[in-house]
Amino acid sequence: xxxxxxxxxxxxxxxxxxxxxxxxxxxxxxxxxxxxxxxxxxxxxxxxxxxxxxxxxxxxxxxxxxxxxxxxxxxxxxxxxxxxxxxxxxxxxxxxxxxxxxxxxxxxxxxxxxxxxxxxxxxxxxxxxxxxxxxxxxxxxxxxxxxxxxxxxxxxxxxxxxxxxxxxxxxxxxxxx
Amino acid sequence: xxxxxxxxxxxxxxxxxxxxxxxxxxxxxxxxxxxxxxxxxxxxxxxxxxxxxxxxxxxxxxxxxxxxxxxxxxxxxxxxxxxxxxxxxxxxxxxxxxxxxxxxxxxxxxxxxxxxxxxxxxxxxxxxxxxxxxxxxxxxxxxxxxxxxxxxxxxxxxxxxxxxxxxxxxxxxxxxxxxxxxxxxxxxxxxxxxxxxxxxxxxxxxxxxxxxxxxxxxxxxxxxxxxxxxxxxxxxxxxxxxxxxxxxxxxxxxxxxxxxxxxxxxxxxxxxxxxxxxxxxxxxxxxxxxxxxxxxxxxxxxxxxxxxxxxxxxxxxxxxxxxxxxxxxxxxxxxxxxxxxxxxxxxxxxxxxxxxxxxxxxxxxxxxxxxxxxxxxxxxxxxxxxxxxxxxxxxxxxxxxxxxxxxx
Numbered sequence: 001x002x003x004x005x006x007x008x009x010x011x012x013x014x015x016x017x018x019x020x021x022x023x024x025x026x027x028x029x030x031x032x033x034x035x036x037x038x039x040x041x042x043x044x045x046x047x048x049x050x051x052x053x054x055x056x057x058x059x060x061x062x063x064x065x066x067x068x069x070x071x072x073x074x075x076x077x078x079x080x081x082x083x084x085x086x087x088x089x090x091x092x093x094x095x096x097x098x099x100x101x102x103x104x105x106x107x108x109x110x111x112x113x114x115x116x117x118x119x120x121x122x123x124x125x126x127x128x129x130x131x132x133x134x135x136x137x138x139x140x141x142x143x144x145x146x147x148x149x150x151x152x153x154x155x156x157x158x159x160x161x162x163x164x165x166x167x168x169x170x171x172x173x174x175x176x177x
Numbered sequence: 178x179x180x181x182x183x184x185x186x187x188x189x190x191x192x193x194x195x196x197x198x199x200x201x202x203x204x205x206x207x208x209x210x211x212x213x214x215x216x217x218x219x220x221x222x223x224x225x226x227x228x229x230x231x232x233x234x235x236x237x238x239x240x241x242x243x244x245x246x247x248x249x250x251x252x253x254x255x256x257x258x259x260x261x262x263x264x265x266x267x268x269x270x271x272x273x274x275x276x277x278x279x280x281x282x283x284x285x286x287x288x289x290x291x292x293x294x295x296x297x298x299x300x301x302x303x304x305x306x307x308x309x310x311x312x313x314x315x316x317x318x319x320x321x322x323x324x325x326x327x328x329x330x331x332x333x334x335x336x337x338x339x340x341x342x343x344x345x346x347x348x349x350x351x352x353x354x355x356x357x358x359x360x361x362x363x364x365x366x367x368x369x370x371x372x373x374x375x376x377x378x379x380x381x382x383x384x385x386x387x388x389x390x391x392x393x394x395x396x397x398x399x400x401x402x403x404x405x406x407x408x409x410x411x412x413x414x415x416x417x418x419x420x421x422x423x424x425x426x427x428x429x430x431x432x433x434x435x436x437x438x439x440x441x442x443x444x445x446x447x448x449x450x451x452x453x454x455x456x457x458x459x460x461x462x463x464x465x466x467x468x469x470x471x472x473x474x475x476x477x478x479x480x481x482x483x484x485x486x487x488x489x490x491x492x493x494x495x496x497x498x499x500x501x502x503x504x505x506x507x508x509x510x511x512x513x514x515x516x517x518x519x520x521x522x523x524x525x526x527x528x529x530x531x532x533x534x535x536x537x538x539x540x541x542x543x544x545x546x547x548x549x550x551x552x553x554x555x556x557x558x559x560x561x562x563x564x565x566x567x568x569x570x571x572x573x574x575x576x577x578x579x580x581x582x583x584x585x
Binding site: 002040043046066068072073117125126127139140141142143156157 | 205461
């Protein structure tokens with residue numbers, strides 16, 4: 001006992017050991033949290049349901065349809081020439097999230113508007129069929145108005161209705177996702 | 178006052194054998210029976226124990242409901258109907274649980290309002306106050322997730338709107354929402370994890386409640402006079418005096434509770450939640466449960482997504498700094514002639530916010546929500562820090578004993 005007591009111990013060395021050991025243990029403990037946290041992200045089967053094909057042959061000008069993709073509604077609207085004109089004539093400076101109508105549709109298929117039917121405010125499904133102050137979509141939850149191009153015009157939503165990734169497989173079929 | 182003195186703890190051979198190894202009897206004796214309590218507590222001091230009882234009711238009914246409920250998007254709604262129609266007394270257990278959530282919030286709001294008036298957040302009870310806020314936050318999370326479980330339209334869209342609040346966070350918001358959902362929308366993984374957490378959180382609340390009480394028992398309970406305990410003469414033992422008083426409060430509480438369970442079980446809910454969840458149709462008018470309405474009104478009052486979310490969270494988190502915002506040393510609102518009117522205005526304003534939260538977000542309601550939101554924050558950030566400069570507290574009793582004798 002007395003022998004060890006007589007030895008000079010450098011407290012700094014001891015602190016260094018404690019500090020490094022604690023740091024390594026801390027990083028290790030934190031790393032084990034990763035699989036648990038990641039387990040809550042979308043599972044593989046959920047990710048696999050990524051794309052759908054939609055037959056749009058029944059859509060007449062002025063019609064809109066709603067399909068479910070990744071658990072969310074997608075609005076597909078075939079716009080009349082008047083509506084298309086209206087969408088193109090809007091000044092970009094009037095838009096909270098400036099985008100031209102052409103940026104939101106496929107070239108040659110400008111009459112078809114495909115947007116996610118999810119309000120960019122808090123995720124409600126906006127009402128369609130010409131509702132709201134801009135005659136297109138209106139979200140009743142917190143009062144966001146969207147125009148015929150699905151762009152936010154008034155209300156708390158910060159962004160335009162999202163355009164999902166999609167393509168025309170043929171004239172009558174589009175693939176979403 | 179010898180009659181108010183405490184009987185010493187007497188243990189038999191078996192109980193003392195246990196107590197020497199695990200001092201459970203000593204502990205109960207010290208923290209319940211012998212716990213010295215100011216002798217002038219009014220019925221405003223009953224809500225704490227009522228909240229504890231409400232928590233126990235929720236846990237017991239919840240465990241029995243979980244034996245019959247199926248946390249799957251395809252079966253949840255039907256399993257709730259199964260509980261209501263087929264399970265023996267299932268309707269009763271579910272209505273007690275659903276009404277119980279509202280009753281829990283009623284007593285907790287009363288408990289918080291008591292604290293705001295009598296300065297319960299002030300030195301030396303700041304930690305008690307903090308853990309009270311933690312309990313409140315945990316309760317809100319539990320209630321929100323519980324409301325999702327029946328998987329009706331309000332469940333689904335309530336879950337969608339509330340989880341989307343996190344999408345307002347810059348950069349990582351969307352990833353956080355996907356992580357919360359376990360998918361690209363509120364769906365089965367969301368329901369499943371909400372069930373797991375809804376079962377877990379009440380036990381965390383039990384732990385927080387214990388800390389709340391342990392921290393309270395260091396300085397001891399406050400009282401209507403706002404004067405601290407100075408001598409034994411100011412106090413009486415908790416048992417039997419306040420156990421009895423709390424039982425009287427409990428009787429009234431249970432009468433109101435039973436009235437709702439048996440006569441108005443759905444009055445505090447929303448009819449849309451008896452429509453199965455439909456991800457393609459949002460109900461025309463989404464409203465949260467009544468106990469969230471004031472905060473929902475604050476969310477909607479701000480015409481900016483991130484701003485609204487920040488204001489809503491700030492409206493609760495501001496309570497954490499309240500002990501330092503209120504500069505007055507006088508605890509009890511009875512002796513603060515100006516404060517007490519602002520306090521009344523604050524409570525009325527809070528109720529107005531609740532009313533506005535249930536109205537559509539348009540026209541006059543939006544303007545009224547903004548005014549009420551400004552007042553809500555002004556109360557904490559401007560009124561409380563400044564009124565003590567021109568407020569002269571009324572003469573206070575020298576001791577709790579004096580306050581008590583003046584009344585009896």
